[in-house]
Amino acid sequence: MDLKRVVVALAFVMPIAQAVAAEQIRGAAEAYAAGDYAYAAMQFRERASHSPSTGVFHNLGNAEWNAGRTGPAILAWERAQWLDPASTNAQANLRFGRFTAQIEAPRLKWFEVASTWLPVHAWPWIASASLWLAVSALVIPTVFRWRKRDWHQAFAAASFAVFLATLPALLGVHTRSKLGVVLADKTALRLTPTREAQSTVTLRAGESARVERERGNYVFVRINGDAAGWVERERLGVVAAR
Amino acid sequence: MKFKVQSSKFKGSSKPQAQNAQPRTQGWSFLGNLSFELGASAAWLLIAFLIVGLPAAGQIVITSSPSGSIIINQGGGRLIIQGGIVIQGGQVISGTVDPQLLLMMSQPPIDTNQAVAIAEFDPPTVAAGTRTTYRIVITALEDMIELPEKLPAPAGLKLEAGGKGQGLQNLGGIIQARSTFNFRAQPAAPGTLVMPAFKANVNGRAVTIPEARLTVLPAGSPLPPVPRLTLEMPTNDIYIGQSVPARLVMNDTGDNAVLALTQAHVEGKGLLTERGISRMSRPVMTRDGRPMMPISTEVLVTPMREGPLVVVGQANVVLRTLDPNRYAAMPGYYPLIDTDPLTVTVRRVPKEGELPGYTGAIGSFVLEPLQLSANTVQAGDPVKLQVIIRGEGNFGRFTPPMPAPDPDWQVFPPTAEASPGSQAPGQGFAAFTYTLIPLSERVTSTPLIPFSVFDPERKAHKRHTIPPVNLTVTPASGVVARRVAEAPHMNPDDPGSDEKAPVMAGLMKESGASFGSLVPLQQRGWFLALQLAPAAMLAGLWLWDLRRRFLAAHPDLVRKRRGRRALVRERRRVRHALRASDANRFVTHAVRALRAAAAPHTAANPDALVARDVMRELPAGTNGTDAACVRRLFAAADAERITQRSEGLSVLELKADFERVAGKLEERLWT
Numbered sequence: 001m002d003l004k005r006v007v008v009a010l011a012f013v014m015p016i017a018q019a020v021a022a023e024q025i026r027g028a029a030e031a032y033a034a035g036d037y038a039y040a041a042m043q044f045r046e047r048a049s050h051s052p053s054t055g056v057f058h059n060l061g062n063a064e065w066n067a068g069r070t071g072p073a074i075l076a077w078e079r080a081q082w083l084d085p086a087s088t089n090a091q092a093n094l095r096f097g098r099f100t101a102q103i104e105a106p107r108l109k110w111f112e113v114a115s116t117w118l119p120v121h122a123w124p125w126i127a128s129a130s131l132w133l134a135v136s137a138l139v140i141p142t143v144f145r146w147r148k149r150d151w152h153q154a155f156a157a158a159s160f161a162v163f164l165a166t167l168p169a170l171l172g173v174h175t176r177s178k179l180g181v182v183l184a185d186k187t188a189l190r191l192t193p194t195r196e197a198q199s200t201v202t203l204r205a206g207e208s209a210r211v212e213r214e215r216g217n218y219v220f221v222r223i224n225g226d227a228a229g230w231v232e233r234e235r236l237g238v239v240a241a242r
Numbered sequence: 243m244k245f246k247v248q249s250s251k252f253k254g255s256s257k258p259q260a261q262n263a264q265p266r267t268q269g270w271s272f273l274g275n276l277s278f279e280l281g282a283s284a285a286w287l288l289i290a291f292l293i294v295g296l297p298a299a300g301q302i303v304i305t306s307s308p309s310g311s312i313i314i315n316q317g318g319g320r321l322i323i324q325g326g327i328v329i330q331g332g333q334v335i336s337g338t339v340d341p342q343l344l345l346m347m348s349q350p351p352i353d354t355n356q357a358v359a360i361a362e363f364d365p366p367t368v369a370a371g372t373r374t375t376y377r378i379v380i381t382a383l384e385d386m387i388e389l390p391e392k393l394p395a396p397a398g399l400k401l402e403a404g405g406k407g408q409g410l411q412n413l414g415g416i417i418q419a420r421s422t423f424n425f426r427a428q429p430a431a432p433g434t435l436v437m438p439a440f441k442a443n444v445n446g447r448a449v450t451i452p453e454a455r456l457t458v459l460p461a462g463s464p465l466p467p468v469p470r471l472t473l474e475m476p477t478n479d480i481y482i483g484q485s486v487p488a489r490l491v492m493n494d495t496g497d498n499a500v501l502a503l504t505q506a507h508v509e510g511k512g513l514l515t516e517r518g519i520s521r522m523s524r525p526v527m528t529r530d531g532r533p534m535m536p537i538s539t540e541v542l543v544t545p546m547r548e549g550p551l552v553v554v555g556q557a558n559v560v561l562r563t564l565d566p567n568r569y570a571a572m573p574g575y576y577p578l579i580d581t582d583p584l585t586v587t588v589r590r591v592p593k594e595g596e597l598p599g600y601t602g603a604i605g606s607f608v609l610e611p612l613q614l615s616a617n618t619v620q621a622g623d624p625v626k627l628q629v630i631i632r633g634e635g636n637f638g639r640f641t642p643p644m645p646a647p648d649p650d651w652q653v654f655p656p657t658a659e660a661s662p663g664s665q666a667p668g669q670g671f672a673a674f675t676y677t678l679i680p681l682s683e684r685v686t687s688t689p690l691i692p693f694s695v696f697d698p699e700r701k702a703h704k705r706h707t708i709p710p711v712n713l714t715v716t717p718a719s720g721v722v723a724r725r726v727a728e729a730p731h732m733n734p735d736d737p738g739s740d741e742k743a744p745v746m747a748g749l750m751k752e753s754g755a756s757f758g759s760l761v762p763l764q765q766r767g768w769f770l771a772l773q774l775a776p777a778a779m780l781a782g783l784w785l786w787d788l789r790r791r792f793l794a795a796h797p798d799l800v801r802k803r804r805g806r807r808a809l810v811r812e813r814r815r816v817r818h819a820l821r822a823s824d825a826n827r828f829v830t831h832a833v834r835a836l837r838a839a840a841a842p843h844t845a846a847n848p849d850a851l852v853a854r855d856v857m858r859e860l861p862a863g864t865n866g867t868d869a870a871c872v873r874r875l876f877a878a879a880d881a882e883r884i885t886q887r888s889e890g891l892s893v894l895e896l897k898a899d900f901e902r903v904a905g906k907l908e909e910r911l912w913t
Binding site: 142204 | 593595596597598646690692694702703704705707744745746747748749750751752753754755756757758759760761762763764765769772773776777780783784786787
């Protein structure tokens with residue numbers, strides 16, 4: 001009885017939710033076309049908070065950029081590229097934004113570059129599937145006393161090789177998830193996580209930083225392997241935010 | 243070193259210290275802007291001083307004669323400067339004069355011998371409670387005049403300081419300075435108010451300010467219209483550094499008494515009026531329902547301070563008729579009039595949303611197509627990039643933006659073709675020319691120049707980035723070629739080093755696949771928990787295989803387990819038969835139970851066992867009752883199976899014995 005109610009409710013609620021989402025995106029696009037970038041950004045931001053997707057983040061970045069908010073724009077494009085590294089639109093806009101604002105792109109290590117070859121959520125699935133396939137290829141024939149075949153071994157070896165190949169990418173995804181973007185211009189990089197701390201460097205909106213640790217309302221970041229210090233949490237947007 | 247100036251009449255000086263008719267001596271600092279302070283005469287003094295040389299000792303006394311000669315007494319020597327010629331010892335020692343000094347000398351002096359003062363109410367007749375202007379005009383420089391701190395206003399007349407200004411009028415061979423002090427006056431009651439004469443200090447002398455009379459009619463009395471100046475400018479949402487248009491409107495009384503406005507400007511602490519930028523017109527306007535053609539003058543003002551500012555508009559008005567008697571001593575005088583004070587609120591340009599390349603530009607601008615002096619240039623040769631910005635804004639108040647440092651470019655600060663400080667209200671453009679030198683043949687376009695402005699209409703910063711212009715750079719030779727070769731190579735991985743200038747992609751129509759979160763899967767708990775499923779499945783398979791192998795190696799365990807299951811099943815049926823008092827079924831299932839319990843120990847088929855086999859499996863020390871029970875049950879079963887004859891209900895008495903024997907056999911199945 002309860003299951004039936006749930007199914008009926010989902011059958012009615014899901015189309016309504018989809019219609020609301022479509023209407024919200026359409027309204028945001030119309031506001032964008034009319035030049036009301038702040039409203040368009042607000043709508044895209046709300047949609048992205050409910051169902052993150054490459055297109056919504058890309059459009060959010062465009063609206064933020066035209067509204068004059070460089071930091072949030074680059075963060076949104078980074079998130080679009082995070083979900084889909086093959087998105088040429090996100091790549092182009094990131095390149096455009098950084099070029100226009102004279103901001104350096106984050107320097108990625110080799111395994112981080114490898115992690116951008118596929119969508120960020122693809123690597124764990126590939127790693128999981130390849131690992132268990134390799135283990136299964138070894139265990140199941142033995143358990144069921146199948147006659148040993150060469151392809152059993154080859155399949156297990158190939159699956160395990162794929163699993164090993166995904167490990168650097170998984171590490172890259174993990175380290176890239178610590179990347180952040182400075183949201184506000186003239187953000188102070190402080191020596192200690194306090195408001196009265198001495199400022200060593202002033203960061204520009206849109207600059208990339210890696211979060212190394214957190215304490216209270218501050219995060220310790222490193223700028224492209226160079227300067228490091230504490231910044232206020234709300235002045236930094238982490239790409240893989242929870 | 244100091245020297246003294248002794249002068250009976252120091253013509254040409256613009257400072258009050260030189261205006262005294264009495265000979266006086268005053269010390270001057272030699273170093274500093276001496277020539278600027280003393281004007282042309284001082285410049286001559288300096289020349290003569292340099293000609294004479296720097297006397298090491300003795301005091302130098304400089305005097306000027308009524309004939310205009312300047313006499314320098316230094317020790318035993320005497321130097322006379324007259325008519326641009328320097329004479330020493332009766333001989334002309336220098337006849338060469340700098341043309342600039344000659345030009346300075348040719349300027350007529352400012353007349354400071356006579357200080358004449360005029361005082362009047364404008365208009366002289368007003369209704370009670372309305373405003374009029376009490377104006378004092380003195381033929382002296384403003385800095386030389388000291389008015390009493392509090393004017394002797396009659397009772398019933400409220401005076402407030404208004405505008406003040408200074409003008410110079412060339413009267414032919416002499417310049418007359420005229421300083422005007424306006425006071426806003428407001429009579430309270432009808433009658434005739436007399437502003438008494440009082441003394442003002444003009445360059446140390448007491449000058450009498452004559453009395454002035456004001457006729458005050460009862461409130462509401464009809465009066466002829468008088469020219470009045472009003473200030474119109476935005477009072478809110480103006481920003482520091484913004485060029486704000488202010489309009490001074492002089493209403494026409496209908497008799498064309500007002501011909502023009504001159505020296506229109508807006509006064510206020512923290513406000514800067516763009517001098518020389520004004521536009522006068524006579525637009526047709528409607529005031530109080532009546533069409534009129536006032537004289538309107540637009541000026542540009544720039545607030546320089548945050549907060550509320552009190553501003554007053556001022557202008558000299560050229561009237562068709564002016565009282566010839568009152569202004570007899572001041573021919574060509576244009577009365578200074580001012581507006582009621584206006585309070586404007588000035589804000590700072592918000593830092594929020596400030597974009598790269600903001601250099602103080604405020605307004606609405608449009609970037610015209612860029613012009614490059616050449617499309618092909620050799621590395622090391624300069625190329626000029628002209629940027630023209632049009633629109634409305636503070637063209638004279640912002641600096642041209644500079645591109646970010648680029649190892650492939652040498653960029654010189656831009657120059658303005660026309661002075662950016664000069665701006666006509668209707669023109670509205672600024673042109674900058676950048677001189678760029680490509681240091682590498684790798685570059686294919688001019689550097690991007692970040693530029694942004696603050697739009698006061700939208701209250702937001704706006705991007706006007708100066709885009710790159712395509713350019714072909716050919717390899718250099720010689721020294722430049724070496725420098726190009728030594729230039730750091732750009733990182734090929736850097737997207738900014740790509741040849742093509744990046745462009746922004748538009749909105750995406752498709753949202754694409756949605757994800758629950760941006761957090762990678764390997765950091766989510768449910769994904770890690772999901773990995774337990776295949777692990778558990780494979781582990782289960784492995785354990786199952788282990789047990790299967792174990793049981794294959796120990797078949798007695800399998801038989802005992804089967805025996806236990808069969809024993810349990812048959813004993814349940816025995817209990818059913820007992821409840822139904824069915825002797826045949828009791829015997830049949832009791833025998834089956836005994837066979838099932840005994841069979842695993844002999845690895846035999848249970849149906850093949852006889853009573854002896856079962857009795858052999860009974861534990862040691864079993865009494866004869868158990869064996870008798872077994873024999874009787876098997877006998878009864880055989881009798882029923884072979885002769886179809888039942889023993890009757892008497893066999894049911896073996897119930898307790900059967901349970902005991904079955905229990906003993908079951909115990910053996912667990913060992």
